[in-house]
Amino acid sequence: MDKNEIIAILEDIATLMELKGENPFKVRAYRTAARNLENVEEDLESVAEENRLHEIPGIGKAIEEKITTLLQTDQLPFYEDLKNSIPPGLLEILNVPGLGSKKINVLYKKLKITSLDKLKKACEKGKVRKLAGFGEKTEANILDGIAHLEQYSKRTLWWSAMVMVQPIVEKLKKLKQVQEVKIAGSLRRKLETVGDFDILIASSNPEPIMDWFTSQDFVESVIAKGSTKSSIRLNEGIQADIRIVPKEQFGFALLYFTGSKEHSIRLRQIAKDKGYSLNEYALTPLKKKLITETDIYRALGLTYIPPELRENHGEIEAAQTKGLPHLIEESDIRGVFHNHTTASDGHNTLEQMVKGAEELGWEYLGIADHSKSSFQANGLDEESLLEQIDQIKKINRSKKYKTHIFSGTECDILKNGNLDYADEILKQLDYVVVSVHTRFKLDEKEMTKRIIKALENPYTTMLGHMTGRLLLRREPYLLNTEKIIDAAIANGKIIELNANPQRLDMDWRLWHRAKEKGLKCSINPDAHSVEGLEFFRAGVNIARKGWLTKDDVLNAWPLSRVKKYLSQS
Numbered sequence: 130m131d132k133n134e135i136i137a138i139l140e141d142i143a144t145l146m147e148l149k150g151e152n153p154f155k156v157r158a159y160r161t162a163a164r165n166l167e168n169v170e171e172d173l174e175s176v177a178e179e180n181r182l183h184e185i186p187g188i189g190k191a192i193e194e195k196i197t198t199l200l201q202t203d204q205l206p207f208y209e210d211l212k213n214s215i216p217p218g219l220l221e222i223l224n225v226p227g228l229g230s231k232k233i234n235v236l237y238k239k240l241k242i243t244s245l246d247k248l249k250k251a252c253e254k255g256k257v258r259k260l261a262g263f264g265e266k267t268e269a270n271i272l273d274g275i276a277h278l279e280q281y282s283k284r285t286l287w288w289s290a291m292v293m294v295q296p297i298v299e300k301l302k303k304l305k306q307v308q309e310v311k312i313a314g315s316l317r318r319k320l321e322t323v324g325d326f327d328i329l330i331a332s333s334n335p336e337p338i339m340d341w342f343t344s345q346d347f348v349e350s351v352i353a354k355g356s357t358k359s360s361i362r363l364n365e366g367i368q369a370d371i372r373i374v375p376k377e378q379f380g381f382a383l384l385y386f387t388g389s390k391e392h393s394i395r396l397r398q399i400a401k402d403k404g405y406s407l408n409e410y411a412l413t414p415l416k417k418k419l420i421t422e423t424d425i426y427r428a429l430g431l432t433y434i435p436p437e438l439r440e441n442h443g444e445i446e447a448a449q450t451k452g453l454p455h456l457i458e459e460s461d462i463r464g465v466f467h468n469h470t471t472a473s474d475g476h477n478t479l480e481q482m483v484k485g486a487e488e489l490g491w492e493y494l495g496i497a498d499h500s501k502s503s504f505q506a507n508g509l510d511e512e513s514l515l516e517q518i519d520q521i522k523k524i525n526r527s528k529k530y531k532t533h534i535f536s537g538t539e540c541d542i543l544k545n546g547n548l549d550y551a552d553e554i555l556k557q558l559d560y561v562v563v564s565v566h567t568r569f570k571l572d573e574k575e576m577t578k579r580i581i582k583a584l585e586n587p588y589t590t591m592l593g594h595m596t597g598r599l600l601l602r603r604e605p606y607l608l609n610t611e612k613i614i615d616a617a618i619a620n621g622k623i624i625e626l627n628a629n630p631q632r633l634d635m636d637w638r639l640w641h642r643a644k645e646k647g648l649k650c651s652i653n654p655d656a657h658s659v660e661g662l663e664f665f666r667a668g669v670n671i672a673r674k675g676w677l678t679k680d681d682v683l684n685a686w687p688l689s690r691v692k693k694y695l696s697q698s
Contacts, residue, residue, distance in 0.1 A: 130199050130200060130203045131173075132166060132169065132173045132476075133476050133658065134199075135166065135173070135196055135199050135200070136163045136166050136167060136476070138199065138205065138208055139159050139160075139162050139163035139166070139192070139195075140159070140160065140163045141208070141212075142159045142207075142208060142211060143156050143157075143159035143160045143163070144223070144230055145211045145212060145215055146159065146211070147229075147230035147231065147234070148215055148219055148220075148230050148233060148234055148237075149211075149214065149215065149234070150234045150238070158187065158189070158192065159192065161186075161187040162185075162187045162188055162192045164187070164507065165185055165186050165187040165188065166185065166188075166196075167471045167474075167475070167476055168471045169185060170471075170478050170481075173196075173200065174200055177196065177197050177200050182196055182197065195207060195208075216237075216243035216244075218243045218244030218245065218247070219233055219237060219243060221244065221245055222236070222242070222244075222245060222248055224278055224602065225245070225248070225271060225274040225275060225278065226270070226274040226277075226602070226603055227267070227270050227271070227274060228271065228274070232262070232263075235260060235261075235262070236248065236251075236257070236260070239260055240256055240257070240260070245275055245278065248271065248275065249272065249275050252268050252271050252272045252275075253272070255268070257271065277604065283324060284322040284323060284324050284601060285322060285323055285324075285365075285367055285601075286321070286322055286600060286601065286630050286631065287316065287319060287320060287321055287322060287323060287630065287667065287670070288630030288664075288667050289630070290316055290323050290326065290367070291316070293326070293347075293363060293365055293367065294312060294316065294326045294328070294369065296347075297328070297345075297347065297369070298310055298312060298328060300345075301328070301330065301338070301342075301371075304337070304338060304341060306332050306333075306334045306335070306337050306338050307330055307331075307332055307338060308330075308331040308332055308333070308376050308379075309330070309331040309376070309379055310328065310329070310330045310331075311328070311329050311383055312326070312327070312328060312329075313327040313328065313329045313383060313386040313387045313388075314326070314327035314386060314387065314388060315388070315389075317387050317436045318387060318388065318389065318436045318437055318439055318440070318674075319436070319437050319670035319671070319673070319674060320674075321600055321630075321633045321637075321671065322600055322601060324368075325367060325368040325369065325370065326367065326368070326369040326370065327370050327372070327386055328369065328370070328371045328372075329371075329372050329374070329379070329382055329383055329386055330371055330372065330373045330374070331373075331374060331375065331376045331378075331379040332373050332375075332376075333375060333376070335356060335357060335373040336356065338371070338373060339354060339355070339356070339359050339371075339373070342359055342361065342371055343359055343361060347363055347364055348361045348362070348363070348364070349361075349362045349363060349364045349365075349366070350362045352368065357372060357373050357374070358370065358371070358372050358373075359371055372386065374409075377418075377420075378409070378410050378411070380419060380420055380421045380422050380424065380425060381407075381408070381409055381410055381411055381412070381419070381425065382409045382410070383422060384396075384409075384422045384425055385408065385409035386409065387436050387439065388439065389439055389440050389441065391440070391441035392434075392439040392440060392441050392444070392445070394441075395441060395445050396429065396445075399429050399430070399431070399445070400412060400429060403429065403430075405428075407425075407429075412425060412428060412429075415428060426448065430449065431445070431448040431449060432448045432451050432453055433448075434448050434453065435453075435456060435673065437456070437670065437673040437674045438453070438456075438673075438674065438676070440674070442638075442641065443641070454676055454677075454678050455678055456672075456673040456676070456677065456678065457652075457669060457672050457673060457677050457678055457679045457681070457682055457685060458669065458679075459665075459666055459669050461669075461679040461682070461685040462491070462652065462665055462669065462682075462684055462685055463491055463492045463493065463684060463685060463686065463687060463688065463691075464486065464491040464492055464493035464494055464495070464532070464533075464684050464688075464691070465486075465491070465494065465495065465628075465651075465652065465653050465654055465656070465662065465665055465684055466495030466497060466535065466537060466560060466562065466591070466625075466651055466653050466683075466684060467495065467497050467539060467562050467593060467625060467627065467651075467653030467654065467655050467656075468482055468494065468495060468496055468497060468653075468654065468655070468656040468657075468661075468662070469496075469497070469498050469499065469506075469539075469655075469656065469657045470482055470496060470498055472498045472507075472509060472513065472517055473498035473499040473503070473506050473507045473508055473509060474499060474506040474507050474657060475498070475656075475657045475658065476657055476658040477658050477659050479496060479517070479520065479521070479524075479534075480524070481659055482494060482496070482656070482659060482662070483524070483530050483532050483534060484530070484659070485659035485662050486532045486662065487530055487531060487532045489662060491532055492531075492532065492533065492687065492688040493532060493533040493534070493535060493684075493688050493691060494532050494533075494534055494535070495534075495535040495536075495537045495559070495560060496517070496521065496534060496535070496536060496537060497537040497538050497539040497560075497562045498514075498517065498538060498539065499538075499539050499541075499566075500514075500538055500539065500540045500541045500548075500549035500550055501541075501549055501550075502541040502543065502549045502566075502567070503539075503541055503549075503566050506566075508541070508549075509538070511550065511551075511554050514538060514550070514554065515554070515557070517536065518536045518557055518558065521534045521535075521536045522536075533688055535559040535560060535695070536557075536558050536559050537558055537559055537560045537561060537562060537590075538550065538555075538558055538561055538562065539562045539563075539564050539593055540555070540561055540562065540563050540564070541563075541564065541565075541566050541567070542563050542564060542565050542579060542580060542583040544567070544568045544571070544579065545579070545582070546578065546579040546580070546581070546582025546583050547582070547583075548561075548563060548583060548586055548588075548589070552586075552587075552588055555586075555588035556588055558588075559695055560590035560591070560695050560698075561588050561589050561590045561591075562590065562591050562592075562593045562625065562653075563583045563584070563586070563589050563591075563592055563593065564592070564593035564594060565579070565580065565597055565606070569597060569606045570606070571606070571607070572607060573607035573608055573609060574609075576606055576607055576608040577608045577609045577612050577613060580592065580595075580608065580613055580616075581612065581613065581616040584613075584616045584617055584620050584622050585616070585620055589620075589622055590622065590623060590695065590698055591622060591623035591624065591625050591651050591683075592613070592617060592622060592623070592624045592625060593625050593627060593653070593655075594625065594627040594629075594632050594634045594655070595608075595610070595613060595624055595625070595634055595635045596608065596610070596634050596635070596636070597634070598632065598634050599631050599632065600630070600631050600632065600633065601631075602631065605634075610635075610639055614639070614643045614646070614648055615646075617648060618643075618646055618647050618648050621698060623648075623649045623650065623651050623683055624643070624648060624649075624650065624651075625650070625651050625652075625653050626640070626650050626651070626652045626653070626668050626671055626672055626675075627653055627655050627668070628652055628653060628654045628655065628664045628665050628666075628667050628668025628669075628671070629654065629655040629661075629664050629667075630664060630667045632655065633667060633668070633671045637671045637672075637674035637675040638675075639675070640671075640672070640674075640675025640676065640677060641675055641676040644675065644676060644677055644681050649681060649682070649683055650672065650675075650677055650681055650682045650683065651682065651683040651684050652665055652668035652669060652672055652682055652684055652685075653665075653668070653684075654668065
C-alpha cells in the first residue's frame with residue numbers, strides 16, 4: 130500500500146469517527162497525521178523499517194502502529210470494524226451538499242436517520258427544521274441536495290466511464306470474430322457525463338461475441354441478450370450495450386449510434402433534400418460504396434465532422450462551407466499551469482511534479498499552490514510562497530530538468546473581490562490563477578461583481594474553475610457568465626478550462642462563442658498529484674467540444690511564446 134492510499138484511509142477514519150461523535154481531539158489527530166504524511170518525501174516503507182514513523186509530526190504510537198499494519202498487510206482491522214459500525218446510509222448522506230459529519234451525527238442520534246430516503250421523508254414532514262442548528266432554510270437546502278443526488282446517480286463522469294469501458298473494448302478487439310470495434314454514443318462525443326455505454330462491433334459471426342460479452346466477470350446482470358444487440362449491467366451499476374452489424378454497414382451504424390440525436394436529424398434532412406434516405410444501414414438509393422463516416426459526410430456535401438462537435442451547435446453549417454477548425458489535440462499541449470504540491474494540499478513534492486511533467490514530454494510546468502485564506506487546503510502564507518519562488522528559481526538555474534518551472538499561485542478571490550495576497554507579493558510571481566473557494570451562496574449580481582473585480586487586478590493572469598461546479602455533486606454558483614467572459618477579454622485575462630474530470634469548467638457550451646469574441650484558454654488539470662497531470666486529456670476533450678484550436682490555448686504555445694506573454698501580461 131502506498132503513501133496516498135494510507136493518507137486516504139487516515140482521512141476516512143477521521144470522518145467515520147466524527148460520524149460516531151468521537152472525541153474531536155482524536156478526530157483531529159488523524160486528520161493532522163494525514164496532512165503531515167503528505168509532506169514526507171522519503172519512501173514511507175523505508176521510514177517504517179527504520180522505526181522513524183514517530184519522528185513525523187502528529188504520528189503518535191497508536192497511529193504509527195496502524196500505518197505499519199497497513200504497510201505490512203494492506204489491511205487494517207480497526208478501519209474495517211469502524212466502517213462496519215456505521216450504517217452504510219450515513220456515508221451516502223455525506224454526499225448531500227452542506228451536510229458534514231457533525232450534522233449527520235445529530236440527524237442520526239435525534240431522528241434515527243440512516244439513509245437518504247429516511248432523510249428525505251424527515252425533511253418533507255418538517256422534522257429536520259426543528260433540530261437545533263438546522264431550521265427551514267437548511268431543511269430546504271437538504272431536499273434540494275437530495276434531488277440533485279437522485280438526478281446525478283443516473284449518470285457517470287466521462288473519465289470514470291472510460292476507465293470502465295476501455296478494458297472491455299481492448300478485450301473485444303482480441304476476439305477473432307471481431308472485425309472492428311468502436312465506442313459510440315455520448316462517450317464517443319466526449320460529453321462530460323454519460324448515462325450508459327454503447328459499443329459497436331463489425332462481425333459476420335456475432336453469436337460467440339454475444340456469449341462472451343454476457344458471461345464475463347464485469348457483468349453484474351444480463352438485461353437482454355439477442356443476436357445483434359445485448360445489454361448488461363456492469364458491476365459498477367452502469368448499463369452497457371453492444372450492437373453487432375455486418376462490416377459493410379459499420380460506418381453507417383457508427384454515425385447513427387454516435388449521435389447526437391439533433392445532429393442525426395439534420396443529416397437525415399440533408400439526405401432527404403438530395404433525394405436520399407439515410408439510416409443506420411445505408412444511404413439509399415446511392416449505388417456508390419460508402420465505407421467510412423468520412424465517405425458518408427462527403428456524399429452529403431459535408432466535410433468530416435469530428436464526434437466531439439456533433440451536437441447541432443453550428444457544425445453542419447461550418448461543414449457545408451469547409452469552415453470547421455482544426456481542433457486542438459493532446460499532442461499540442463506543451464505544459465500546464467494549475468497544479469498543487471505538498472506545500473499546500475497536493476500529494477507530491479514540487480520536484481516529483483516536475484519529473485511527472487518531464488515524463489509527459491512537456492516544456493514547462495506551472496506551480497499554483499493555494500493562498501493563505503484556503504486554510505482547509507493548507508494555503509501558503511506570504512513567507513512560504515516567497516520561499517517556494519526562490520526554490521523554483523534555484524531549480525531552473527540548476528538546469529536539473531528540461532522542463533521549465535513557472536512560479537504561480539491559486540489565489541483566493543475574497544468576498545469583496547480583493548485577492549488574498551497584496552500586489553507586492555503577486556508581482557513576484559510568473560502568473561496568478563484567481564479562484565473562488567468560499568461564499569458560494571452570494572446572489573448572481575454579487576458573485577459576478579466579485580469575480581470581475583478580481584479580473585481587473587493587474588496581476589491576475591487567469592480565472593480558475595469559473596463556476597465552481599463539481600459535476601454530479603455540486604451545482605455552479607450563480608453568476609452572469611457572459612459578463613465574466615466580456616470582463617476577461619476587456620482586461621486581457623485568460624479563463625481556465627479546468628480539466629479535473631469533476632469540474633471541466635468553463636463549460637464547453639460557452640467556449641465557441643467566447644473564442645470568437647477573442648477569449649484565450651488555458652487547459653489546466655488542477656493536479657494534486659503526478660497522476661492528476663493526466664487529467665489534461667479530459668480538458669482537451671472539452672476544448673475540442675468548444676471548437677478550440679491550439680492557437681486559442683495558452684499552454685499549446687511554445688515556451689518562448691509563453692514567457693513573452695506572461696512577461697507582458
